[in-house]
Amino acid sequence: MEITGTSSQIQDYINQNAKVEETEALYQIKLLKMQQESDAVIGDLLEDTVEISKEAMDRYMAEVKG
Secondary structure, three states, rough: OOOOOOHHHHHHHHHHHHHHHHHHHHHHHHHHHHHHHHHHHHHHHHHHHHHHHHHHHHHHHHHHHO
16 A cells, blocks of 8 residues: 655554554453453352352252251
């Protein structure tokens, strides 16, 4: 790709493209952090569900045996 123009225009073009790439990279990082946070919440929910299910089963078994 050939870039034509004054050195100032070329520098502006290079700076603009660098900013676009930086913005895209920051956005990808933000998405990864959001995914990690979502995974952590899902993990907590699954752990809570397992605890509640175990507690409910223990109560049921106690009633059946009692």
